[in-house]
Amino acid sequence: MSPAQTIDWTDRMLEFTVGPVAHGGHCVARVVDDAPGSGEPTPDDRGRVVFVRHALPGERVRAVVTDDPGGSFCRADAVAVLEPSPDRVEPPCSWAGPGGCGGCDFQHATPAAQRELKTAVLREQLARLAAAAAESATVSFDEVVVEELPGGPLGWRTRVRLAVDDAGVPGLRAHRSHDVCEIGDCPLVPGGALEPVLERRFRPESEVDVTVDGDGAARIDAGATAHAAGRTWELSAGTFWQVHPALADTLAGVVRDWSGARTGGVAWDLYGGVGLLGSVLADQVGPDGTVLVVESAPSAVADGAAALADLPQVSFVRGRAEREISRLRPDPDVVVTDPPRTGLGRAAVQALAARRPQRIVHVACDPAALGRDLALFAGAGYRVAGLRAFDAFPMTHHMEAVALLERAD
Known part of the structure; x- marks a missing residue:
């Protein structure tokens, strides 16, 4: 053509x-x-x-x-x-087919096949976007697999945002559309929790945030209690928390295994939310160390400061991490980053590399953004020393990945 x-x-x-x-x-x-x-x-x-x-x-x-x-x-x-x-396979949800809800991508595939599809995407994106990083890596990008999380492919979603149509009926949006698909339930949410909410009517053309607490009850625009990394977190309405109940502890475990922060050392937790991963770093550096958690959302900073009030080595810095990197003191030994879906980007990677941390544990929820960031880190003198990925969003194309970067010199 x-x-x-x-x-x-x-x-x-x-x-x-x-x-x-x-x-x-x-x-x-x-x-x-x-x-x-x-x-x-x-x-x-x-x-x-x-x-x-x-x-x-x-x-x-x-x-x-x-x-x-x-x-x-x-x-x-x-x-x-x-x-x-x-x-x-037959999709478990009747609203998941053509013209229906756009929330799921792979309900027509077995859970094992879904993970294989995501693994193929991850490897392809890394091969295409992170070839320079692959050359210096001490792990093979071709061997990374998307790992299953506990709990099965259904009933895992603890938070969901419903759209409301012009008649006040809640539902989920169609694929690549603002149209609201009226649904009777969602199998990704714990059984029975969403139905009472879907029966209600709300302000037309608004959105409704639904949280499913540990007792299985759905709460609208409300806070929640979460448990991870050996702690209890009281979350205000709107404060970010991982939607898969197993992911927070899984990420905390990876950070614990890979960060290696020394006793009395300095660690940063960038885009740190309530400081979940920062709490792991705090255990490693001990009371004589320093952990700086950088987060822009006021509610997350407040909730995190309350949850970690017993850790004097942890300080919260409210601000955009990419702007704060050059201002933070002292220089870090170890950094954990968990940026938005778009990734860190060139300016943030260069600013972070200029602070010369020995190790960076980089969390990514988009394989393309991960590939771009790994290539930038390779150009800044870091090599990939670890790489894992998790099926934190079964039935969808989304995944969570973690990379360990070490200074090459």
């Missing part, structure tokens, strides 16, 4: 064999045959990329184009599976 051409396949039915999984919850296919439906592709159209959801690699499907920006690719939903993958 020449750059001057403009095409629109929206609502066209296509038939093809599905290719590999890609980052974002879809697979990649190419139109190589004449496509049935509203007209056939021209010779220039053949080979066009289709990002298709609700399909698995190797399947032969019929798919409806849902979005066509008119360039080299379009997006589609598989609506009929002609040759299914052996990994295909």
Whole structure:
């Protein structure tokens, strides 16, 4: 297709064999045959990329184009599976299919296959974006796998944000849309907790934050009590906490194993939230050490300071971590970073490397951002000495990864 051409396949039915999984919850296919439906592709159209959801690699499907920006690719939903993958299963949620809720990506795959898909995405993103880091790494990026967390693939989500339509009905948004899908329940939330909330009516076009406490009851726009790293955390409404009940302790364990902060040393916890990972560092440096937790959210700083009031070696710094790196004193021996989905970025990596910590434990919730950051760290004199990933969001394409970086000199 020449750059001057403009095409629109929206609502066209296509038939093809599905290719590999890609980052974002879809697979990649190419139109190589004449496509049935509203007209056939021209010779220039053949080979066009289709990002298709609700399909698995190797399947032969019929798919409806849902979005066509008119360039080299379009997006589609598989609506009929002609040759299914052996990994295909019936989705546990009737709202998870084409045109329904956009919260889940892989309900049509076995849990083991989901982890394999995520592993493939993670390896592909690292190979494409972090090749420079792979050259100096002491671990193989090709061997990293997305590990299962305890608790199973359903009933794990302890927090959910519902959207409310213009009639006051709560639900979840459709994929890549502001449309609200009215649902009767969500199998990712502990059984029965969400139904009473979905029966209520709320202010039209608003959002409702729902927290499921340890007793299985759903609370609206309320705080919660969490337990992790051997402590109890009282969280205000809106304070961030990991949605998978096993992830907080899992990350704390990885930090404990990898950080190696020395007694009396200095450690930083950047984008630290309530100081969950900072509390692990505090145990390592002891009362004569220093832990600085940097967090921008006022409620998280307040909740964390209250939870860690018995640790005088911990101080909270309220501010944006990327701006505070150059101001913090003293210089750190060890740093833990847990930035937003977009990652640290060039300026923050360079500022952090200039402080010359011996080790950095870097937490990432997006494999592409992880790959970019690892490449930047490699250019700043750090090598990857550890790499793990966890299926902290079953049924979705999301994952959590942790990298250990060490100074190469």
